[in-house]
Amino acid sequence: MLVLMLVSVASLRLCSVARAQPLCRVHTVRTGKVTHDDHASPGNVLYFSSATRLIKHPCKKNIALYLGQQLFFTRNNFESSLPPLSIPTSMQVGIPEVTSAHFAGSLLLLVVNKKVYIYNYRANYWTASTGINYPVSHISGDNCCYSKHPFCLDISNVVFAYLLGDQLSKTNIYYSENWAYRFHEYASVTQEELLGSLGGIFSLHSVSQIGLLFIEQGQAKFEYSDHPLNSSFGLPFDYNGTLDVLIVPGQKGILIFWSEKSLLVSRNSGQLVFPVQVQEGPGTLYSSVLDAGITIHSVAANENGLAVLTREDNLYYGSLGILTSLIVKFPHQNIWSPQAALMFTDLGILEILTPLPDSKFPAFDFQKCSVNIQAVLMDPQLHIDLCKVEVLQGTFDNKMYTIDMNSKLELTAEMIPRPGTSPVPFAMVSNPHSLGLHVYNSEDGYTYDGNTKHRLNISLKQQHHWGRADSNFTSSIKKPTFSTITVDIANKEISCVDLKPLTALISIGCDLKKKIVVQNEISACYKGILDPVALQDNYSYVIEKGAYNLNFQGQKATEDLVVHYPYEKLGCPLLVHYDTPWKPVVELWQGGKFQEVVEAEYVLLEVNGLFTYTYSLTAGTALCSSQPQNWTTIEEDSWGGPFAWDRENYMSCHNPNNDSPLQWPNVPYQILGGPTENKIIFDQRNGIYIFIIYIVDPYYSYCHLTTTFSIYVYGAFPLSILRSEITIVLIMTTILLSVWLAYVIPKWLPTEQGHRFKRSWDGLCDRCRKSCACFQFRR
Ligand SMILES: *[C@@H]1O[C@H](CO)[C@@H](O)[C@H](O)[C@H]1NC(C)=O
Numbered sequence: 001m002l003v004l005m006l007v008s009v010a011s012l013r014l015c016s017v018a019r020a021q022p023l024c025r026v027h028t029v030r031t032g033k034v035t036h037d038d039h040a041s042p043g044n045v046l047y048f049s050s051a052t053r054l055i056k057h058p059c060k061k062n063i064a065l066y067l068g069q070q071l072f073f074t075r076n077n078f079e080s081s082l083p084p085l086s087i088p089t090s091m092q093v094g095i096p097e098v099t100s101a102h103f104a105g106s107l108l109l110l111v112v113n114k115k116v117y118i119y120n121y122r123a124n125y126w127t128a129s130t131g132i133n134y135p136v137s138h139i140s141g142d143n144c145c146y147s148k149h150p151f152c153l154d155i156s157n158v159v160f161a162y163l164l165g166d167q168l169s170k171t172n173i174y175y176s177e178n179w180a181y182r183f184h185e186y187a188s189v190t191q192e193e194l195l196g197s198l199g200g201i202f203s204l205h206s207v208s209q210i211g212l213l214f215i216e217q218g219q220a221k222f223e224y225s226d227h228p229l230n231s232s233f234g235l236p237f238d239y240n241g242t243l244d245v246l247i248v249p250g251q252k253g254i255l256i257f258w259s260e261k262s263l264l265v266s267r268n269s270g271q272l273v274f275p276v277q278v279q280e281g282p283g284t285l286y287s288s289v290l291d292a293g294i295t296i297h298s299v300a301a302n303e304n305g306l307a308v309l310t311r312e313d314n315l316y317y318g319s320l321g322i323l324t325s326l327i328v329k330f331p332h333q334n335i336w337s338p339q340a341a342l343m344f345t346d347l348g349i350l351e352i353l354t355p356l357p358d359s360k361f362p363a364f365d366f367q368k369c370s371v372n373i374q375a376v377l378m379d380p381q382l383h384i385d386l387c388k389v390e391v392l393q394g395t396f397d398n399k400m401y402t403i404d405m406n407s408k409l410e411l412t413a414e415m416i417p418r419p420g421t422s423p424v425p426f427a428m429v430s431n432p433h434s435l436g437l438h439v440y441n442s443e444d445g446y447t448y449d450g451n452t453k454h455r456l457n458i459s460l461k462q463q464h465h466w467g468r469a470d471s472n473f474t475s476s477i478k479k480p481t482f483s484t485i486t487v488d489i490a491n492k493e494i495s496c497v498d499l500k501p502l503t504a505l506i507s508i509g510c511d512l513k514k515k516i517v518v519q520n521e522i523s524a525c526y527k528g529i530l531d532p533v534a535l536q537d538n539y540s541y542v543i544e545k546g547a548y549n550l551n552f553q554g555q556k557a558t559e560d561l562v563v564h565y566p567y568e569k570l571g572c573p574l575l576v577h578y579d580t581p582w583k584p585v586v587e588l589w590q591g592g593k594f595q596e597v598v599e600a601e602y603v604l605l606e607v608n609g610l611f612t613y614t615y616s617l618t619a620g621t622a623l624c625s626s627q628p629q630n631w632t633t634i635e636e637d638s639w640g641g642p643f644a645w646d647r648e649n650y651m652s653c654h655n656p657n658n659d660s661p662l663q664w665p666n667v668p669y670q671i672l673g674g675p676t677e678n679k680i681i682f683d684q685r686n687g688i689y690i691f692i693i694y695i696v697d698p699y700y701s702y703c704h705l706t707t708t709f710s711i712y713v714y715g716a717f718p719l720s721i722l723r724s725e726i727t728i729v730l731i732m733t734t735i736l737l738s739v740w741l742a743y744v745i746p747k748w749l750p751t752e753q754g755h756r757f758k759r760s761w762d763g764l765c766d767r768c769r770k771s772c773a774c775f776q777f778r779r
């Protein structure tokens with residue numbers, strides 16, 4: 001198809017008298033007015049206070065919201081007439097003025113009269129957000145469309161609400177982690193120190209940062225939340241009037257800032273922001289929208305391109321390629337009206353949408369004018385160079401991958417250039433602070449239409465593991481992050497409209513397929529010490545009051561505890577002899593496959609608070625350089641809330657940066673695994689212990705690896721006394737018996753009875769020699 005198009009371009013070029021085709025063809029959508037009117041319930045009809053705008057759901061192709069004198073919400077891409085969107089009177093919004101809108105998952109969020117409302121369009125249900133006590137004007141958030149993976153879906157949970165233009169020193173910023181249902185105040189550490197006003201706050205998932213845009217004296221810059229970007233600001237850029245900020249879908253870090261008189265773009269989440277240049281015709285290039293003297297009416301952006309409709313009734317288009325920031329004027333056609341809005345409906349297809357009121361019915365019709373950008377760009381009057389690339393492909397495009405601690409990822413991409421050209425493919429990551437890449441560019445022997453096919457082998461791993469990590473550049477390896485990888489063509493022509501860059505989302509975080517399992521080779525059931533039938537039958541056991549404490553603090557409880565044994569969950573306990581220092585063998589499994597025995601540091605907690613065990617090492621003998629954590633300190637740090645000892649709060653006592661001095665070297669060292677040979681030493685007590693195990697080593701995996709298992713400790717005091725008594729009695733009896741036999745048998749064998757007995761015994765022995773161990777009387 002592409003080839004066909006190229007052929008047609010070539011012929012167009014040859015035939016220079018070819019007539020420029022119209023920019024777009026207008027058609028009107030007008031449907032079923034009499035039969036159905038689904039928004040019959042009256043409410044307050046919403047309106048938008050700024051210039052018209054169209055917001056598309058980034059993941060759901062046909063869902064969009066038009067904002068203008070009325071709002072129109074569509075689930076079929078405006079393919080039917082619609083009544084204006086209204087909010088139920090029960091919401092009591094007062095003035096139904098909308099200042100901001102955002103799609104979060106399958107919810108539409110609106111700021112109406114300085115408060116946030118949620119419209120669940122699937123259930124046709126409205127709710128007001130809670131937790132916001134001061135007026136807000138804007139909301140911001142992002143959506144992830146790469147996968148149904150929970151980490152990708154979670155991106156839409158995060159929503160900020162704020163009052164645009166408010167003084168930073170006193171403004172209230174709100175943050176929600178559940179699609180705006182509940183907000184709480186967001187406290188940015190340095191917010192109080194910043195002068196100036198608020199230009200917005202955004203979750204910048206492409207760099208795993210929160211970016212606060214602040215404006216001071218006509219300049220704006222970003223302040224970031226986390227290391228390493230928190231130590232510096234983004235570079236300042238001119239900020240005139242109030243800029244609208246668009247986060248381009250795809251987590252590539254592309255931001256667009258616009259107002260009537262400015263249009264700026266950033267490709268690295270606001271660290272560098274440039275004005276977009278304007279090309280009015282061949283050879284007429286302006287450095288900015290202001291210079292070009294145009295007034296922007298509406299802006300639309302998708303993963304690949306940027307379109308601008310101006311008051312002067314012109315349409316401009318630009319590619320969002322890595323190195324270009326230029327918009328090109330399209331041939332004129334009367335398309336503008338104050339109600340017109342722009343949106344991309346497909347790769348390379350732009351639509352200008354204008355709602356048309358109907359004097360007889362409440363539902364509006366829609367005038368649509370759809371522009372095939374590729375076709376327009378082929379207009380010879382525009383003098384646009386042909387795209388040098390015919391094919392750019394990679395199996396990773398639009399997918400999501402996970403890189404857990406110490407793992408890597410290999411991807412390949414292929415590029416086929418147009419004959420006689422040599423475009424340069426390249427790959428880059430959005431978050432070089434956490435993800436590093438190596439690209440091996442090979443020209444395969446295979447040729448395609450006389451041209452060499454290029455293959456890019458891309459090797460990705462955590463930036464820390466490329467061996468050139470500078471802590472001032474890399475983000476904390478402990479913290480999970482996101483990045484995207486994009487493969488594109490350097491200096492791509494604007495005409496490469498159909499040639500989408502290849503992008504994948506990489507989660508540098510927990511691989512959810514990882515699980516840990518405690519090896520249970522010798523179970524107490526196998527040894528016959530516990531009866532599996534009894535265990536399965538609602539088995540319970542008693543922990544005596546002197547052996548446990550439910551607060552895990554070591555003081556004795558006042559009552560015995562009856563514990564139901566959860567056999568379905570734990571199976572038969574592992575058998576452990578009380579007298580042998582013990583530690584579990586922990587296995588790592590991934591997606592049902594055994595990977596390795598875990599050598600990382602972990603901790604154990606007996607779930608019923610049994611404390612009849614200790615550890616073989618102390619802080620001193622474990623060679624700690626600082627006071628190690630223990631369950632007591634972990635519980636104290638939780639301030640009475642639920643507590644866990646995990647990779648988030650673990651501090652190794654061998655870490656030279658840990659500054660708590662080693663004051664009590666004799667306390668038990670409660671961490672197992674890792675560099676020490678620490679083991680558990682049991683008291684003389686038999687019984688079931690149910691342990692929960694947490695891998696605490698923060699560098700083993702981003703996952704919170706944990707599991708519960710049970711052991712049965714045997715061989716200890718009361719039972720062993722009974723056993724040894726029996727043993728002693730048995731031994732004594734045996735000795736006495738043999739002494740007596742030694743005396744009696746030699747006397748008895750020579751007799752007649754003795755002979756008969758010997759013969760029959762020998763015969764019996766012969767018969768069973770093969771299978772039985774047999775004692776024969778020999779003289
Ligand atoms: C940046 O954030 C890190 C933690 O993420 C913090 O330790 C550091 O002090 C911060 N730096 C600045 C300059 O705020």
Ligand SMILES: *[C@@H]1O[C@H](CO)[C@@H](O)[C@H](O)[C@H]1NC(C)=O
Pocket residue numbers: 238239240261262275288290
């Ligand atoms: C902002 O306005 C100033 C003058 O007021 C002008 O010099 C500057 O170029 C403008 N910047 C943009 C991005 O429009």
Ligand SMILES: *[C@@H]1O[C@H](CO)[C@@H](O)[C@H](O)[C@H]1NC(C)=O
Pocket residue numbers: 412440441442457
């Ligand atoms: C790229 O990867 C392919 C297999 O995926 C391999 O056959 C080829 O040798 C690699 N090329 C380079 C330059 O590493």
Ligand SMILES: *[C@@H]1O[C@H](CO)[C@@H](O)[C@H](O)[C@H]1NC(C)=O
Pocket residue numbers: 470471472
């Ligand atoms: C990191 O930055 C600080 C301050 O800017 C500097 O003192 C230090 O030497 C830098 N570290 C490295 C490894 O470059």
Ligand SMILES: *[C@@H]1O[C@H](CO)[C@@H](O)[C@H](O)[C@H]1NC(C)=O
Pocket residue numbers: 538540
């Ligand atoms: C299991 O035993 C407990 C008491 O130990 C009893 O309350 C419970 O009803 C029993 N459940 C079943 C299913 O037998």
Ligand SMILES: *[C@@H]1O[C@H](CO)[C@@H](O)[C@H](O)[C@H]1NC(C)=O
Pocket residue numbers: 554627628629630631632633664667668
């Ligand atoms: C836990 O560590 C603290 C010191 O950090 C120590 O005072 C306390 O005795 C320890 N607790 C146990 C049970 O070892």
